[in-house]
Amino acid sequence: MKKQIEQNVQQLLTQIWKPGDLIIAWKNASLPGHRTPAFLYRKEDIQDIVFDSFCDISLAKYLNERNRQEILPPHFKGKIHIVCKPCDAKSVMQTFSDQQISETLVNLIVVACDGIIDRKKIEKHCDQSIVDMQETDFQILCTDISGKEYVFEKRESWLRKCEDARNCDLPYYYGYYFVGDEKEYRTRLKHRYQTHKKLPQDTMSPKELQQKIHQELSRCIRCNACRNICPACFCSDQCVFDKPKERAKLVENQVTTENTILYHMIRFHHIAPNCTGCGECERACPKDIPLHIFFEYFNRCMEEEFGYKPGKTNDERQKLLSYNLGEDLV
Ligand code: SF4
Ligand code: SF4
Ligand code: SF4
Numbered sequence: 001m002k003k004q005i006e007q008n009v010q011q012l013l014t015q016i017w018k019p020g021d022l023i024i025a026w027k028n029a030s031l032p033g034h035r036t037p038a039f040l041y042r043k044e045d046i047q048d049i050v051f052d053s054f055c056d057i058s059l060a061k062y063l064n065e066r067n068r069q070e071i072l073p074p075h076f077k078g079k080i081h082i083v084c085k086p087c088d089a090k091s092v093m094q095t096f097s098d099q100q101i102s103e104t105l106v107n108l109i110v111v112a113c114d115g116i117i118d119r120k121k122i123e124k125h126c127d128q129s130i131v132d133m134q135e136t137d138f139q140i141l142c143t144d145i146s147g148k149e150y151v152f153e154k155r156e157s158w159l160r161k162c163e164d165a166r167n168c169d170l171p172y173y174y175g176y177y178f179v180g181d182e183k184e185y186r187t188r189l190k191h192r193y194q195t196h197k198k199l200p201q202d203t204m205s206p207k208e209l210q211q212k213i214h215q216e217l218s219r220c221i222r223c224n225a226c227r228n229i230c231p232a233c234f235c236s237d238q239c240v241f242d243k244p245k246e247r248a249k250l251v252e253n254q255v256t257t258e259n260t261i262l263y264h265m266i267r268f269h270h271i272a273p274n275c276t277g278c279g280e281c282e283r284a285c286p287k288d289i290p291l292h293i294f295f296e297y298f299n300r301c302m303e304e305e306f307g308y309k310p311g312k313t314n315d316e317r318q319k320l321l322s323y324n325l326g327e328d329l330v
Contacts, residue, residue, distance in 0.1 A: 006051040020078035033133030060091035061231035085113040090276040090311025091231040112180025115158040161279035165192035226281035276311035
């Protein structure tokens with residue numbers, strides 16, 4: 001199925017790409033089970049594009065003004081074709097909504113997705129370094145450096161965000177290409193909503209969640225990986241954590257539990273209005289802190305309070321940044 005989608009993505013791009021355009025997609029990396037961003041400017045490179053259960057990284061962050069400057073050649077005038085999973089497509093919508101890039105410059109290609117493998121889950125169960133990792137329809141097959149073979153069920157190896165159907169919604173934006181059977185995807189999603197199992201954040205009281213946040217964040221080493229990978233973080237050199245001398249020093253550098261909680265509280269509040277729940281922060285965290293649970297919770301509070309869901313549309317301005325005179329105060 002995914003192989004077919006990969007071929008269809010390549011076929012579509014071959015049709016819509018024009019000289020001078022950039023394609024942002026995934027390609028194979030040297031390590032087994034790793035895929036890496038591909039920035040392609042030539043038609044003959046389209047054949048290198050892959051799409052499978054290992055395409056974990058979200059490419060949406062490359063559309064931000066800051067990241068774009070690093071990948072685009074000077075005087076770039078073409079169109080950017082970006083390939084996304086539905087969850088990442090919402091980050092692209094949010095990038096439009098945050099006015100980081102005009103949607104007229106982007107062709108969004110959304111691929112049908114039924115889950116992405118959490119390599120950390122698999123690596124945990126292997127005795128030694130993995131030298132080969134392949135997928136079949138339902139399983140992941142690995143071989144470690146000693147030649148020992150392992151078989152994992154895919155349904156038990158998904159990223160945590162893939163267990164939550166809410167993350168797989170398609171954006172309310174009609175200007176995207178969909179690769180796969182969209183009707184079938186929507187039906188499958190509807191079924192997943194109906195059979196949705198309770199997630200930790202669904203069953204915890206606010207007090208329990210607060211305790212969980214404190215307990216988990218006390219393991220944080222303040223490496224900034226969660227901040228650096230976040231598609232919603234685009235303040236660049238204006239970030240309050242990077243310019244302490246020119247601003248009020250909000251968080252001391254010393255890694256204590258208090259400083260760490262404060263660091264994350266600032267991030268939760270800063271990012272909540274444009275966090276789409278893409279889960280990249282959690283995936284990048286070397287301490288395996290379940291950040292997605294916390295952001296998803298803040299996100300839901302935001303939706304209940306303001307009727308606003310980041311990433312749903314391409315043109316809704318963040319509620320917390322767009323007060324109009326005469327509007328009701330919350
Ligand atoms: S959250 Fe949904 S759309 Fe995103 S990778 Fe997982 S299954 Fe795919
Ligand atoms: S990636 Fe993890 S360890 Fe690093 S700062 Fe973020 S929460 Fe802390
Ligand atoms: S905070 Fe985490 S879940 Fe939210 S947009 Fe950033 S990386 Fe994605």
